[in-house]
Amino acid sequence: MRILVVGKGGREHALVRALAESPGSPELFCFPGSDAIFELAKPVEADGLESLVAWMKGNAIDLCVAGEESYLVKGEGLANLCEKNGIPCWGPPKQSAQLEASKEFAKEFLVRNQIPTARATATNSLEEAVAAIAGEYPTVLKFDGLAAGKGVAVCPDKASAMDFLDEIFTQRRFGEGRVLVEQCLTGPEVSIFAAIIDDRYLIFTPARDYKRANDGDLGPNTGGMGAVASRQLISAELLAQIEKEIVQPTVDGLRKEGLPYRGFLYFGLMLTPTGPQVIEYNCRFGDPECQAVMPLVQGDLAAFCLAGAKGELDESLVSFSDGWSVCVILASAGYPESSRNGDRISGLEGVSTARVYHSGTKRTSDGAWETNGGRVLAIVSGGDSRMDAVTKAHAAADGVQFDGLQRRRDVGILNF
Known part of the structure; x- marks a missing residue:
């Protein structure tokens, strides 16, 4: 193949x-x-x-x-x-991938199909956005387009909201686009991944990522500073509720609206006091959740994806470990506002108890590795228990060094 x-x-x-x-x-x-x-x-x-x-x-x-x-x-x-x-x-084809490419398209799809989600208003200008916020803080602002995971801001006050709206409407950081002003939901987050093949689906291992740059969920939003994945992350009862109220209605909605789908679909969920609600869809695996989930996938992923692309869901081709996987991201100096390239990386040869996935690196002429992006490396370890995986992942991450290195030390610990 x-x-x-x-x-x-x-x-x-x-x-x-x-x-x-x-x-x-x-x-x-x-x-x-x-x-x-x-x-x-x-x-x-x-x-x-x-x-x-x-x-x-x-x-x-x-x-x-x-x-x-x-x-x-x-x-x-x-x-x-x-x-x-x-x-x-x-x-998925372009028309179905609008679930990710357009926050407004996704919100309208959710509402039409009665899938739990936060209320929202689409706005065309800074003035319209301020009016839609109507002094209600915290508020969530979403750029209506692709922004490499950086087009969403949770704004605790007017000052932070005005800063983000200035980036969108004045500086045009992400290009032309509207902004969704959305109700701020509260509760722990969870990422659900489904392999969708027409009217059928298979749910992969749930995960949780760490968006903020600093320990304690402080600092600016990033593309993700780490993730934890396990079938034990949420209860079987909660997963069944998510499947009934969110996953199945999404698959039914895609079919009803003539939106073909064969591929991974990411459900970013907030577990609110009134039940799980959809924050966003991504039409592919999340990053860094993919790095945490993939080591837990057993079987023949290549054959599974080929069969799926041809319209056949063959659940016998893959299975999932019951253990835990923890992914720690090492980021470069300046991230997420900027990144610094060219810092030499040391210690990779000593990592023996973890997987290392390269997010932003390049080889030097003498065969060494150096930084070449914001998020540089993902260090991933598994274990039978969460703390076993946490201990091994952070110990492995301790052995890797480069100037300006940033990482969170509470990945797999905070929110448990």
Whole structure:
């Protein structure tokens, strides 16, 4: 089997490694990829979406796996072009990927299908947004578009709300787009991942990520500073409730509204005092949750995704460990506002009890690794108990160093 994975970060490194460990030993390719990924997968000569799909067709690719969300909605859409060229794609077409690409589209879908979610108002200007907030703080502001996980702000007061709205409407940090002003929900968060294949689905291991930059859930929002995953993270009763009230109605809604879906769908949920509610959808695996979940997946992920892309849900191909997995992110100086490249990384050769996924690194001319992005590395360990996994992950992370390194030391500990 010949598989191409689209993306370049830590999530894609985890996906590539999980696919490489499938029993059939598939031949792997990646675009645009990274130096670390290219130790497991071959690079692809392409300069954009159209040339990528042409390369896949010319090189007899059996399966395309969408890791990064942007390609799903770029141009005609990755999955759309794959379908046009007869290439099975594990990832939804452009029209369905609007669940992630447009916060407003997602909110309207949730309301139409009576899926629990916070009330919200769409606004076109800073003035409209201020009027919609109406002095109610804390409030949640969401840019209506893709923003690499940084388009959402939980604003405790007017000053923080005005700062974010200035970034959106005045500085145009993420380009043109509206803003959803949303009710601020309270409670612990949980991430649910489902492999959706038309009208059927399989729920993978639940996870919880750590969005804030600093210990104690303080500091600015990030793309994620760590994650914990386990079937034990939530009770079987709560998972059944989530399936009944959120997952099944989402799958039914996609079918009812003519939105084809074959791929992973992420449900970002808040466990409020009145029950679970949807914060957001992502049309792919989360990052860094993917790095925490993938080591718990057993079986033949490659065959599972290929069958799914062809319309068959074969649950016998995968199973899930009952243990725990903890992912600790090491970020570069300046993150999340900026990042610093070129800081040499030491200690990786000493990591023997954890998996290391590269999010933002590159090889130097002498074969060493250096920083090349905001989030640099994900250090992931598993254990039969949460604290066993926590202890091993943080101990492994202690052995890796680079100038300006930032990390949280409460991943897997806080919120339990």
